[in-house]
Amino acid sequence: MSINAKVPEPLVSVIIPTYNRPEYLKQAITSAVQQTYQNIEIIVSDNCSPENLQTLVESFADPRIKFWRHPENVGMLNNQMNAFKMAQGKYVASLHDDDMWNQDFLAKILPPLEANPNLILAFCDQYIIDAQSQINHAATEENSRSYQRDQIASGIHRNFQKIGLVDKSIPTAAACVIRNGLINWDSISSEVGGMWDLYLTYLCCISGYSVYYYPEKLTYYREHEQTDTMLSGRRNIQAKIRKAKSEIFCYKIFMEDMRLHEFHSHFRKLWLEAHTTLGIGLMLDQQSTAARSYFWQALQEQKFNLRTLTALTLSFTPQILTKKLLGVA
Incomplete structure (x- = not known):
């Protein structure tokens, strides 16, 4: 081997789980294909969408794209985990089918991981965009403040339990690159549900590894009517139930983990709130x-707790009156 031979760039697996959002999916794949960091595989895992998306995927004519279509709907979590398990890269990065990346997202996030084998992941800040892909600057700044990313120091963080699980600053589903092979994907059980990204953060927190924060906004998180966050409010009762069950399961595990003892009261509060929500x-x-x-x-x-007591009282009132009082159609 020549002294001047260039070390090959490590493979990054870009995970794109999708269901029934072809227009958004096209934008997501485009943002992956156009990465300045080129050594990637793009795994599109379709959860049996009504419209077969294979033609759309093939239209890119990019050999780095691998398409998998489930013969039946396996649920959001199983679709996501299936894609992670297919990943062959040294690193994996989740890109939801309604989100997008800057062209230099991977090029800027990967170097710290390559330089330090003690890092399990690197993450960045993100823009908030609307259904038309326009940046909502007010929502973007509010998002950064809400998740404390405007307060996090750039660089390595050895103890990041508060950053990851209390402040929830690490967007593992949208703006994060993870070192593959350190997480057992089978350990993320079905009860985790839509909380899989926070649970993945938990697994990283207890891994003994460190994380790296790159403070620039390099990804675009889309807020629209069909996101799980939007659906879990008053407009979709089943989504509300699913989310609360996932929270109860996850927060109970966090409460019982002695490595997170200093945050026990915080998780207990959220655990109780989830009981009322459920x-x-x-x-x-x-x-x-x-x-x-x-x-x-x-x-x-x-x-x-006034909220819980009020809800208990309402549970004894006629259903139609309860829905009117809660403003639910």
Whole structure:
């Protein structure tokens, strides 16, 4: 080997799980294909969309793209994990089918990981865009403040439990590159559900490795009517129920992990709030008896909570009146 021979760039697996959003998917794939860092494989995992997306994917005529279509809908989490398990790269990065990356996202995020084998991941800040792909500058700044990314020092963070699990600063689903081979994807069980990204952060927190923060905004997170965040509010009762069940499962694990002991009270508070949220969802789904068990448990675990007490009281009122009081169609 020549002394001047260039060391080959490591392969990065770009994971794009998708379901029934062809126009957004096209933009997401485009942002991956156009990365200035070229040694990538792009794994598009289709969760059995009504419209077969193979033609769209093939239109890119890029041999780096691998397309997988499930013969039946396996759920959001299984589709995501299936794509992670297919990854052959030294690094993996999740790109949702409605989000996008700057052209230099990978080129800027990878060097710290390559320079330091003790890093499990590197992450950056992100822009918030709307359904038309326009940057919402006010929402972008609010997002950075809400997740404390405007306060994080650039560089390596050895103990990042607060950053990752309390402030939730690490966008593992949208603006993060992870060293492959350190996470057992099978350890992310079905109960984790839509909280998979926070649970993945948890696994990274307890890994013994460090993380790197690159403070520039290098990705675009899309807020629109069909995101899980939007659906888990009042407009979709089943999404609300699923989200609350996932929160109860995850926060219980965090509470019981002695490595996170200093944040126990924080996770316990969120765990109790999720009980009330689940109870409200079940109540709106005409499962008042089941709902009350979650309200009672939440009340027994804390001295007083007006939201929980009000919800418990409403569970004894007629369904149509309950929905009117809660403003649910």
